[in-house]
Amino acid sequence: MQSTDLTKALHLLQSGNVVAIPTETVYGLAADITQPKAVEKIYSLKQRPLNHPLIVHIASIEDLSRYAQDIPDYVFTLAAALWPGPLTFVLPKTNLVDPMLTGGQDYVALRMPAHPITLQLIKMLGHPVAAPSANRFGKVSPTTPQHVYDEFGDAVPYILDGGRCEVGIESTIIDATHLHQSVILRQGILTASDLNKVLGRNLVQSTGEPTTLRVSGNLASHYSPSHPLFLGHNAEELREICQSYPNKVYVLSMQQYLDLPTPFQFVMPNDPLQYAYQLYFQLRIADQSNTEVIAVELPPDTEAWQGIQDKLKRAAVR
Numbered sequence: 001m002q003s004t005d006l007t008k009a010l011h012l013l014q015s016g017n018v019v020a021i022p023t024e025t026v027y028g029l030a031a032d033i034t035q036p037k038a039v040e041k042i043y044s045l046k047q048r049p050l051n052h053p054l055i056v057h058i059a060s061i062e063d064l065s066r067y068a069q070d071i072p073d074y075v076f077t078l079a080a081a082l083w084p085g086p087l088t089f090v091l092p093k094t095n096l097v098d099p100m101l102t103g104g105q106d107y108v109a110l111r112m113p114a115h116p117i118t119l120q121l122i123k124m125l126g127h128p129v130a131a132p133s134a135n136r137f138g139k140v141s142p143t144t145p146q147h148v149y150d151e152f153g154d155a156v157p158y159i160l161d162g163g164r165c166e167v168g169i170e171s172t173i174i175d176a177t178h179l180h181q182s183v184i185l186r187q188g189i190l191t192a193s194d195l196n197k198v199l200g201r202n203l204v205q206s207t208g209e210p211t212t213l214r215v216s217g218n219l220a221s222h223y224s225p226s227h228p229l230f231l232g233h234n235a236e237e238l239r240e241i242c243q244s245y246p247n248k249v250y251v252l253s254m255q256q257y258l259d260l261p262t263p264f265q266f267v268m269p270n271d272p273l274q275y276a277y278q279l280y281f282q283l284r285i286a287d288q289s290n291t292e293v294i295a296v297e298l299p300p301d302t303e304a305w306q307g308i309q310d311k312l313k314r315a316a317v318r
C-alpha cells in the first residue's frame, strides 16, 4: 500500500488514478492535470466542494510560464530563491490549465514542491499534478504515509512513501495577480518578511483587502482535529480547561507545567520551524489518545509564528 515504487506511482497516475505523494509541507493527493476524470477523483475522495481550486505542482521553473501568464518579475525572483519550497503563487492561468483545477476561476495556484521523489515523479509523468493535502475536507493534513492511510484506507490505491514531511504545515500562498504588490492569501512557514528580504523591498503584505480569490484554507473552520480544540494563553487558562474536563484533556504547551491537572501533556518546541514540524503530527496523537479534548497553549504573537497561529485559530472551537 505504501512504499517507494516510483514506477508503480507513475503507472497509476498515467492510467487516471490518484496517488498520495510526499512533499516537504504535507502529503498531497495527486492526479495528472491533463486527465479530468482523475482530477474528479480527488474531489470525490476528499469530499471537497467542486468550486475549491487545487494547487498545480510543477517540477521546473520553466513550467511557470507554460501554465501561468502575465507573471510579475517578483515571482521569478522568489521562485529562483525559494523553489523548490513551501511557496505557492496564484497567477493568471494559460489555456493549458483546465478550469476544473481552478474552481472555474481564471487564476491558477502553482508550486514546485521540495521533495526529490515527487519532483522525479512529475518529471517522469511529463505533466504537472494537481494535489491538495491528502486529508478529508476541513481535517488535519497528513505528514506521514500512515496518516494518509488513516484518512483514506484502501480508497487511495497507492501512497508513495517519502518519509515524514520536513515542514509540517501547508505552503504559504501569495496573490501574484498584481504587478507591484502582493498579499499573503494563506499563512505558512514563509512570512511576508522572509519574502520581502529576498526581494529587497516591501512588496508582500501579510494581510490585505479581502480578496475575491477563493482560498479554502481561509474558511473559518479548517485543519480541525476530531476532538474539540481549545486555545489557552497561559498556564492559568490551560488549568481551567483541564478542570472543566477532569483527566480528559490532552495539553500541548509551550513549556513543562508540572502542576497541570492532567496526565497528558506534550511540550511543543519553542521555535516556529520545529513547532510546525510537530503541529499536525501531535494533533493526530492527541486525537488518538484516551482523552476528549485538546488544549493548546498559544505560541508568541509575532510574525514568525503567524502561520502556526493561523492554523491553531482555525482548528479551535469558537
Ligand code: TXA
Residues within 6 Å of the ligand: 023, 025, 026, 027, 028, 029, 052, 053, 054, 055, 086, 088, 090, 101, 102, 105, 107, 108, 109, 111, 113, 131, 132, 133, 134, 169, 170, 171, 173, 186, 213, 214, 215, 216, 217, 218
Ligand atoms: O503545502 C501545500 O500547499 C499542500 C501540498 C500538498 O502541496 N497542498 C495544499 O493544498 O495545501 P490544499 O488543496 O489543501 O490547499 C490549497 C489552497 C486552498 O486554500 C485553495 O483554495 C488555494 O490553495 N488555491 C488553489 N488554487 C487556487 C486559485 N486558483 N486561486 C486561489 N486559491 C487557490
Ligand code: MG
Residues within 6 Å of the ligand: 132, 133, 141
Ligand atoms: Mg488542505
